[in-house]
């Protein structure tokens with residue numbers, strides 16, 4: 369048995385105030401679990417994305433989460449759970465006024481090919497995205513358009529001031 373207090377797991381750099389990755393903390397080998405706290409405007413993900421291999425479920429503990437999907441936005445309240453199939457595109461947000469607390473569960477651990485669509489101004493299109501640590505900032509994650517190399521987003525640990533990219 370391995371028992372973990374979620375608050376003891378380090379917060380990662382995400383478009384969310386809090387994302388504590390529990391997979392390694394628990395030593396999970398076949399599934400992924402992440403704990404999220406989204407302030408209004410925050411997001412669960414860096415992009416509108418899909419996983420080739422991993423299916424994913426989101427359980428909302430409190431607040432209202434809104435998932436952008438191919439069928440339009442889907443609102444989820446407390447004690448609701450949603451499953452996204454492989455190759456299904458989604459990006460979850462907090463578009464409400466209250467914080468959102470939620471768990472993301474994915475299996476198997478590997479994603480396979482992950483398409484990450486973000487709007488690129490230079491291309492004037494939704495293009496696939498490369499995510500990496502910022503070359504000029506050790507505590508930031510940046511997104512670059514794979515078509516033209518333009519930066520389309522930048523995030524730091526914790527809550528984002530203003531609009532989350």
Ligand SMILES: [Zn+2]
Nearest residue numbers: 488491513516
């Ligand atoms: Zn571009």
